[in-house]
Amino acid sequence: MKKDKKTPESKPIETPEQELYVHQKAPRSYNYQSFLIPTLAVLTGLIIGAFFIVFTDLKVLPYYQQFFKDPLAALLVSWQAIVKAYGALFAGSIGSFPAFFAAVQVYFASGDPSALYKAIYPFTESLVASSPYILTGLAVAVGFRGGLFNIGAEGQFFMGALGSAFVGYSLKGVSPAIHLPLAILGGAIAGGAWAFLPGLLKAKTGAHEVVTTIMMNWIAFRLSDWLLNGPMKATGYRPLTPVIEESAMLPRFFPEPLRFHWGFFFAIGIAFFIWWLLFKTKIGYEIRAVGANPNAAKYAGMNISNNIILIMVVSGALAGLGGAVQVLGTDHWVGQGFSAGFGFDAIALALIGNSHPLGVVLAAILFGVLRGGATSMQSLAGIPIDIISVIQGLVIVFIAAPIIIRAIYRVGAPHKEEVVHARGWK
Amino acid sequence: MPKVLELSGITKRFPGVLANDHIDITLNKGEILALLGENGAGKTTLMNILYGLYKPDEGTIRVNGKEVSIHGPTDAIAQGIGMVHQHFMLIPVMTVTENVMLGVEQTKGGVILDKVSVEKRIREISDQYGLEVDPSAYIKDIPVGTQQRVEIIKVLFRHAEILILDEPTAVLTPQEVEGLFQVIHSLIDKGKSIIFITHKLKEVMEIADRITVLRQGKSVGSVRPKDSNPEKLATMMVGRDVNLTVEKTEAKPKGVALEVNDLYVRDERENLTVNGVTLDVHLGEILGIAGVQGNGQTELVYALTGLSKPEAGEIKILGETLKKPTPRKILEKGVAHVPEDRQKHGLILSFPVYDNLVLCTYYLPPFSKGVTLQEKTIISTAEELVDQYSVRTPNVYVNASTLSGGNQQKVIIARELSRPTKLVIASQPTRGLDVGSIEYIHKQIVKKRDEGTAVLLVSPELDEIIALSDRIAVMYKGRIVDVVPGIRVNRQYLGLLMAGISVEEALSTTPRQTTEAEVERVF
Numbered sequence: 001m002k003k004d005k006k007t008p009e010s011k012p013i014e015t016p017e018q019e020l021y022v023h024q025k026a027p028r029s030y031n032y033q034s035f036l037i038p039t040l041a042v043l044t045g046l047i048i049g050a051f052f053i054v055f056t057d058l059k060v061l062p063y064y065q066q067f068f069k070d071p072l073a074a075l076l077v078s079w080q081a082i083v084k085a086y087g088a089l090f091a092g093s094i095g096s097f098p099a100f101f102a103a104v105q106v107y108f109a110s111g112d113p114s115a116l117y118k119a120i121y122p123f124t125e126s127l128v129a130s131s132p133y134i135l136t137g138l139a140v141a142v143g144f145r146g147g148l149f150n151i152g153a154e155g156q157f158f159m160g161a162l163g164s165a166f167v168g169y170s171l172k173g174v175s176p177a178i179h180l181p182l183a184i185l186g187g188a189i190a191g192g193a194w195a196f197l198p199g200l201l202k203a204k205t206g207a208h209e210v211v212t213t214i215m216m217n218w219i220a221f222r223l224s225d226w227l228l229n230g231p232m233k234a235t236g237y238r239p240l241t242p243v244i245e246e247s248a249m250l251p252r253f254f255p256e257p258l259r260f261h262w263g264f265f266f267a268i269g270i271a272f273f274i275w276w277l278l279f280k281t282k283i284g285y286e287i288r289a290v291g292a293n294p295n296a297a298k299y300a301g302m303n304i305s306n307n308i309i310l311i312m313v314v315s316g317a318l319a320g321l322g323g324a325v326q327v328l329g330t331d332h333w334v335g336q337g338f339s340a341g342f343g344f345d346a347i348a349l350a351l352i353g354n355s356h357p358l359g360v361v362l363a364a365i366l367f368g369v370l371r372g373g374a375t376s377m378q379s380l381a382g383i384p385i386d387i388i389s390v391i392q393g394l395v396i397v398f399i400a401a402p403i404i405i406r407a408i409y410r411v412g413a414p415h416k417e418e419v420v421h422a423r424g425w426k
Numbered sequence: 427m428p429k430v431l432e433l434s435g436i437t438k439r440f441p442g443v444l445a446n447d448h449i450d451i452t453l454n455k456g457e458i459l460a461l462l463g464e465n466g467a468g469k470t471t472l473m474n475i476l477y478g479l480y481k482p483d484e485g486t487i488r489v490n491g492k493e494v495s496i497h498g499p500t501d502a503i504a505q506g507i508g509m510v511h512q513h514f515m516l517i518p519v520m521t522v523t524e525n526v527m528l529g530v531e532q533t534k535g536g537v538i539l540d541k542v543s544v545e546k547r548i549r550e551i552s553d554q555y556g557l558e559v560d561p562s563a564y565i566k567d568i569p570v571g572t573q574q575r576v577e578i579i580k581v582l583f584r585h586a587e588i589l590i591l592d593e594p595t596a597v598l599t600p601q602e603v604e605g606l607f608q609v610i611h612s613l614i615d616k617g618k619s620i621i622f623i624t625h626k627l628k629e630v631m632e633i634a635d636r637i638t639v640l641r642q643g644k645s646v647g648s649v650r651p652k653d654s655n656p657e658k659l660a661t662m663m664v665g666r667d668v669n670l671t672v673e674k675t676e677a678k679p680k681g682v683a684l685e686v687n688d689l690y691v692r693d694e695r696e697n698l699t700v701n702g703v704t705l706d707v708h709l710g711e712i713l714g715i716a717g718v719q720g721n722g723q724t725e726l727v728y729a730l731t732g733l734s735k736p737e738a739g740e741i742k743i744l745g746e747t748l749k750k751p752t753p754r755k756i757l758e759k760g761v762a763h764v765p766e767d768r769q770k771h772g773l774i775l776s777f778p779v780y781d782n783l784v785l786c787t788y789y790l791p792p793f794s795k796g797v798t799l800q801e802k803t804i805i806s807t808a809e810e811l812v813d814q815y816s817v818r819t820p821n822v823y824v825n826a827s828t829l830s831g832g833n834q835q836k837v838i839i840a841r842e843l844s845r846p847t848k849l850v851i852a853s854q855p856t857r858g859l860d861v862g863s864i865e866y867i868h869k870q871i872v873k874k875r876d877e878g879t880a881v882l883l884v885s886p887e888l889d890e891i892i893a894l895s896d897r898i899a900v901m902y903k904g905r906i907v908d909v910v911p912g913i914r915v916n917r918q919y920l921g922l923l924m925a926g927i928s929v930e931e932a933l934s935t936t937p938r939q940t941t942e943a944e945v946e947r948v949f
Contacts, residue, residue: 281797282789285781292776298733299763299771300785301754 012322020260028324031410040405041352041398042366046086048393053383054078054087085381089388091199092376093369095122117258122372124260128330130368132157132342134267135322137349138274138359139191139315143209144355145278146311147291152198152213153319154343155220156191160320161327162224165334168244168327179247184266184324185377191320199312203305209312217343228336240335250329263329268361270321275357287311303379319343348396367392427454429491430619431476431507431588436485438471445471446482447643453588453619458610460634461623462663464860465830468643469623473590477509478502486637489588510582512593514573518566522559523548526580544583551582555612571602580608589613590621592852597628601718601925607633625663625860627656627670628889639663664862674872676913677706677896682745683849683880684730689739691722691729698737699725701904707849712881714895714912718888718924722904724766727853727884731763733771744848757786760848764838764855766884768831772838775827779819780808782826783841815840816866832863839867843874850874854882868894888920902926914939 054060060081061293063074096119103115109301136153143150150156161177167186198212228239250261278284289297290307322342327334345367352366353359374388398405405411431453438446446468453459461595463469474480476487478496486493496502502509516525523545532540545561552559557575565573574594581589591610595603610633624630630637631651637647638660646662659670684707691700707713707811712897718722728734730741732753743759757763765771773782784793784804792803796896807945808822817836819829826834835855842850856864871894875881885891890897896914900923916939922932926944 280799281799282794282799283797285788289777289785291773293770293774295770296772296774296785299731299753299765300788301752301757303752367507 010373012331024061030241045391045395050082085383087358088380089373093126093373107149126368126372127142127264129371130364131263131267132322133364134325136346137364139318140346140350143315146287150315153346154339155217156194156316156319157323157343158220158339159194160187160191160323163187164324165183165241167243167247176247183248187324188317195312195316199309203308221322243333261329263325273360351399430455432488437483449645457635458620460630460637467640502585506587508586509590510577523561524586581779588619592623653712677711679711683709685742687740690737691725707880708880709880711896714891714898715884716891717901721901762842762847762850764852766853768857772827780805780822783808811840832859849880851882862913916940
């Protein structure tokens with residue numbers, strides 16, 4: 001967007017001030033810190049996580065009792081524990097490169113893909129886990145951009161899953177071209193509707209969305225208990241919905257047990273759409289204006305109430321889509337406890353991603369990887385799965401308090417205003 | 427006279443900016459030194475160095491002839507330096523006593539706050555210096571002028587000998603300014619020394635013993651008021667000749683742009699603050715609303731611009747009464763609004779300058795096409811406006827928060843005045859701005875009038891109203907008390923009305939207009 005020559009009609013009004021001030025046309029500068037700080041926060045989280053790994057490892061502790069006799073041994077054993085734990089995390093979430101290359105060779109030699117499938121299994125599973133994360137993360141991020149703190153993504157996720165499942169199993173004999181979009185839409189509508197109520201209450205009565213969305217979460221959990229034990233229960237003893245029709249399933253790329261499905265690319269597409277909506281359209285301009293300064297938004301003639309409702313509905317619909325992707329792509333049915341923290345972790349995702357769609361996608365992949373690797377870390381290295389929660393928690397602390405990261409790595413404070421994350425009580 | 431404070435060779439660099447460039451300043455005992463300079467001239471940086479909030483890159487500070495190093499406010503206070511900030515550092519839900527003792531709490535037995543003895547000292551201080559306050563009053567219940575007195579008591583309570591007053595008159599009414607000046611004189615009488623930071627020339631001429639002018643981080647020189655005049659000071663301050671009077675021809679008013687009949691408006695606390703206002707503004711004239719702040723001007727403007735709903739009454743814009751007037755409908759009728767609070771209403775500080783320049787028109791072509799924003803058009807328009815209205819910004823991509831107050835205001839002025847408008851409602855358009863910016867904005871407003879736009883100017887600065895207005899309405903307690911022609915208006919008469927004196931009574935002491943045109947300075 002360079003403008004080298006001044007057009008004649010934009011000739012400045014003659015003020016002597018012009019002489020004092022030479023107007024420079026410096027190019028747009030991007031804020032690299034919005035990438036740098038989260039990256040450093042993740043790194044620091046992993047480093048501190050390593051200490052936890054060492055100090056919770058019973059095999060390592062005896063060496064520390066003799067630390068002064070043989071410090072090298074203690075350090076060596078610690079290092080081995082860390083390498084083993086993170087190695088298992090890596091193997092469980094991304095896979096092993098030698099195995100992958102060997103599998104590729106086998107495939108070209110014999111045409112047998114089974115080894116290849118096995119090699120890519122860990123990484124595809126991580127992506128499967130990150131797909132709903134992307135969507136719920138976007139849900140919270142849109143709320144933050146609009147100045148609203150949607151804690152209700154968990155409930156909206158659950159309602160979206162139930163909505164999708166209902167469309168998925170109740171319609172029968174429909175072409176996938178119609179059934180799948182309908183099922184996805186069902187999730188978006190259910191999630192959006194669940195967020196509409198808090199939005200309406202905020203817009204009309206000023207009820208704080210944090211309180212109302214938490215309430216709506218509990219209503220969603222209890223409502224789902226009833227639905228899964230009653231109207232939506234499949235035949236059998238367990239409180240589950242029936243398995244959805246094949247026509248409503250998101251197609252998978254590989255045969256069982258690989259579950260990698262279109263949901264991941266769908267989520268990326270939605271992220272791109274949200275980026276376009278937020279930053280390239282007048283709807284997004286209004287959302288961001290209302291979020292950053294509602295007084296100025298009102299001054300500019302924007303309708304604050306309508307925007308609040310819109311933001312909540314879009315946010316809820318995104319969380320609902322997360323539920324849809326999880327049920328239509330991964331699980332194919334809904335049971336109790338289905339939401340499994342996807343909506344709550346989303347708050348962390350939005351924070352790490354600085355409420356930017358690209359940031360949310362990257363953070364969601366990270367969380368998918370951590371979630372995918374946690375199980376193998378426990379089974380292969382004997383590290384408690386909770387270490388992953390500790391690392392996630394540390395990352396969030398560092399994101400929420402960037403001053404710590406700035407102090408450790410001596411990163412200067414940016415001149416730019418940080419994005420406004422939801423305002424307080426008013 | 428002994429020197430109580432000597433700053434020599436103070437230099438402070440920020441990334442890309444030389445905020446203070448070898449500044450030398452001396453303060454004698456019992457002296458009022460005015461530190462004069464435009465926004466961004468380095469006054470605040472210098473005082474923050476003195477107060478220990480910044481560390482100087484070079485230079486020394488001497489207090490009573492002894493070199494000291496100040497690492498924080500605690501050190502500054504220990505050296506007898508006290509600062510009264512422009513934005514008060516008071517806790518509204520605490521009493522005066524509690525605020526004064528905050529940080530230096532005196533206790534009985536180490537636990538119980540000794541409010542009684544603190545209260546006694548506050549009374550002593552307030553008697554000694556004529557600082558009237560009620561120690562048991564809550565900060566939230568007392569007027570701004572009194573809050574400032576509490577701030578002064580706070581520094582005196584900490585035994586300050588040198589007082590720094592940072593833009594102390596910015597938030598005060600004319601009467602409160604008088605009161606402050608009396609306090610300053612009594613402080614001087616008791617041997618205190620004062621540094622008075624300001625950019626208002628008139629005040630400087632009135633109160634200072636000596637004036638040091640800063641420009642772009644450098645000290646341009648020191649003068650005594652009797653050897654100088656406002657024009658000379660302004661030239662020193664801005665670095666070029668400044669026209670302190672607004673040049674304008676006689677207004678050629680045409681049709682009615684705004685007609686207000688018997689308007690009643692309630693404020694947020696449900697108080698009836700606009701109490702039956704009737705007025706009209708014609709195309710091609712500037713109607714100024716004079717009045718001490720808080721007499722319903724804010725609520726009147728809110729009602730006129732659709733930000734709040736009037737209780738009763740009629741608002742006609744270009745002869746038409748809008749049904750359900752919203753800010754957008756009013757805007758689309760050709761009304762521009764320069765809001766009173768630029769950071770609350772006028773700008774979205776976390777948005778780049780170019781987004782702020784289309785805040786009111788982003789949804790219209792050519793800035794929007796369908797649902798998509800036309801970023802290229804928005805940016806190129808913004809670049810033109812930034813040039814045209816000489817907004818000092820590195821580029822249009824930086825956030826509005828990075829601009830100085832004057833340049834933020836220029837962004838708003840550029841946005842509101844560049845649109846084709848029939849009526850401009852400008853509320854305190856130059857609040858807190860420096861001479862250069864004020865001069866510029868006044869020119870723009872007069873230019874807009876000459877193009878045939880109606881202007882409703884609201885300002886508590888009587889000088890500004892007199893300098894710009896073709897007709898002046900005085901507002902007191904929610905009513906328009908009188909409307910007088912702006913030409914040869916008698917300031918004294920306006921002052922009396924603003925203070926609540928009735929028209930008859932005011933007329934019995936002084937006429938509406940003077941016989942001879944008085945050249946009014948804006949500053």
